Amino acid sequence: MFDNQEIEVLTLDTDQLNGNKTKTENLIELYSRIKTSDSGPKGGTPNANTFFSAKLNLHRFWTDYSGSES
Numbered sequence: 001m002f003d004n005q006e007i008e009v010l011t012l013d014t015d016q017l018n019g020n021k022t023k024t025e026n027l028i029e030l031y032s033r034i035k036t037s038d039s040g041p042k043g044g045t046p047n048a049n050t051f052f053s054a055k056l057n058l059h060r061f062w063t064d065y066s067g068s069e070s
Contacts (some may be wrong), residue, residue: 002054006044013062021062028058 009028009060013021035052046055 005054008046
């Protein structure tokens with residue numbers, strides 16, 4: 001599935017206490033570790049005809065509603 005594809009994944013969290021974003025990011029990180037070889041780039045490379053064909057690139061975003069300004 002998604003042979004030779006590089007997929008950009010953006011996680012956006014408006015409720016950090018929920019935990020779903022963290023679970024999703026952990027799964028994507030695990031997927032990337034499975035694809036990473038000792039000599040290759042982090043997250044591996046897009047492949048064809050394998051179970052882990054696509055390369056996933058994770059981008060994180062969260063909102064801060066605390067009201068404090070930095």
